Amino acid sequence: MKNLETIQNPYNDDKVMAACSIFGAMDRSGKRFSGDRVIKAIRNMHVRGNGLGGGFAIYGIYPNYPEHYAFHIMYEHAAAKEETEAFLSEHFRWERAEEIPHYPARRISNPPIVWRYFLTPGNTKPEGKSDDDFVVERVMEINTRIDGAFVFSSGKNMGVFKGVGYPENIAEYFGLADYEGYLWTAHGRFPTNTHAWWGGAHPFNILDWTVVHNGELSSYGTNRRYLEERGYACTMHTDTEVIAYAVDLLMRKHGLPIEIVAKIFAPPFWDQIKRLSKAEQELMRALRQIYPSLLLNGPFTIIIAHQGEMIGLTDRIRLRPLTVGEKGNLLYLSSEESAIRLIEPDLEKAWIPSGGEPVIGRFEAKASVESTAGM
């Protein structure tokens, strides 16, 4: 078994410490748009990164394969590809496979081989196991067992493109301006303790969930042990990884809506809870009693996305920035307002949400953004 720790977190520090730029754009009518404006926006926040990681998640990217799991997989060498493809052949039916097109780009050196596969679970899927659970297990297997292979993303009609470089370099390398999607998230990193590894860039993904993250979780040890108790192998020693798994546990396995999940990640203070109505008090107290170990403590801003939904959230005392902009069906989330205004000068609305207050953009939902007032 390969040791991912030595790749993602070569000094074996507890976790990866990083500051970052993050950006998200969503057309809530579901209309797809090209990446050029998103790339321009994230490039505007160049100084928030240090060139050690950039990436994008695009939703609605593969409308011709809506029911296939789109695997984006990076290989460090040809043997990894051979081994992985044998593994994929064993467990999946293939619809299509191809190398992801790439182009010469500034500051990109030693890129891995990156392929995409459109797959459906094969005969090895046990009776009664859901497709999603099966896919999660196979992804974990590839990531932990096959040396030199790493799954960038594994969701339907979405894909993650990421690597070592500034985000604009990564966009150039993969030619992202040519893709279209209704929801884009983007990330530029400033890690302090990680070396150049393509898999370590954001967004982090499991199924069609992605997370981009600016911050450092002081609660990482607590979060991690809680998730490990529930079967998530936190092999990469990054705090972003635990956010992705926590989202998977709460939303997919426990079936909780994002509004509730936001209150688990960034709960109101006990003193605030005391001022709520009796029913709300009961709910909030229960959330804090049952999920104390998933409180994300320490400075963070995250943008979580999955099919038809984009959520922005900061820690409850808002130690990392998040700005929201709206124009028509378009919803923007960004570390800096300047990046939004650069591509959308005539915003109808722009605001900074309170700490712990989720900003939720929904596909096919009412036109306005849901942003529950701070508690």
Place this chain on the structure above:
Amino acid sequence: MKTFVPPKFIVERNRDRCINCQVCVRQCTFGTHYYDPDYDEVLSREGNCVGCHRCAIFCPTGAITIRRNPLEYRENDNWRPEILEDIKRQAETGGMLLTGMGCDKDQKIYWDHLVLNASQVTNPSIDPLREPMELTTYIGAKPERVEIDPNTKALKTRIAPQVELSIPVMFSAMSYGAVSLHVQESLARAASEFGTLWNTGEGGLHRRLYKYKDHTIVQVASGRFGVHPDYLDAGRIIEIKIGQGAKPGIGGHLPGEKVSADVARTRMIPTGTDALSPAPQHDIYSIEDLAQLVYALKEATNYEKPISVKIAAVHNSAAIASGMVRAGADMIVLDGLRGSTGAAPKVIRDNVGIPIELALAAADARLRQEGIRNRASLVVAGGIRKSSDVLKAIALGADAVYIATAALVALGCTICQQCPTGKCAWGICTSDPVLTKRINPEIGAERLYNLLRGWSLEIKDMLGGMGINSIESVRGNRLHLRGIGLNETELEILGVRHAGA
């Protein structure tokens, strides 16, 4: 028989200061000081001094100094003075050596080999003077997940009874009879005012203390003293006491002379009879018996109260902890090697049981491996001396801690270990009606409240330094601990890395 045990202390009386007022004579309960009318002077019998410093603190002219007796034996690392004196004492009495308080031997204190983390640059520390900082802790079994009605968005999950603590520090069990009613009232008042719990111990609950019932843990121990329906109803939590860190595996014995009419009424035994607690609970000879008692108590109290089970930390307490959780305990308590007592055989106190730090780390890890950590709160006792010990215990995985010795020290105790004599000069571990007046419950409660307040401020400061504003984000967060001077086995059991790594 002439004792061959030399005096432990010498009393130095500064004659220039002594005014022969006899305060020391009245304060000392061990007959160390006496007034000699022939000389018209206060004199001392040094062999009686236990080093409790009551006289020195209360001497109005500061005339008294207590020193260790410098009488020295020939050096010998094997036959140390304590060993010689223990043998002599047994040769003179033919009995077991009884002692009080916790193990005073030099087994490693792991708290002192663990250091905490703080934020620098990559994340900001938080100033607790300017930002909210939460220590609130809920004791009780937690369900694995929450369920919410998809239509009404209302909470569907019914959570087992929970008890709120404003600081994850509770007062550990000290029974009425072992300590005085005034001590219990001091604890009860402080716990009520601060928002935490005190514990009756196994001696029942005096009628006068029923008003503190919202902050009371009532104990059900092997003697079943004072256990009746009102008593169970008065408890916020009911604790089944299996064992105690100071004397794992053995029972208790409150001598008849301490069983006053009041103690007798509270314990529901005849006045003046010895109160004997059997070594095991005679209806618990196995884990399934424990489950029966847990559920009997739940039935008796309508499933409205968390049930705690307390054991001494012993070699396989991690596995036992798992069994206790599976037997239905909502809170489990591990009491470590350094846990205290009013009376225990010295040989047991000093040689049986394991340090609480290791027991805690192992139990927390075991419960997580088995996926049942949420089903019970984990509380540790026995050796918590200061706020940093509290925070380190929580980082190792405890939900809360119990303190008892620290609470008694706050009331004046100097750990002179004379508890079994019943002569406590500080009026703590005694039922002598004159001596117990030395503790004023109002002042006692204030001292205990102040201690909790001081600790909570310190814990908040340490949390803020870590960049954390809620205690639950440190719970089980061993990454915020590093070891110093620990070997690999110790680090592995504690689940922490060495400092610098």
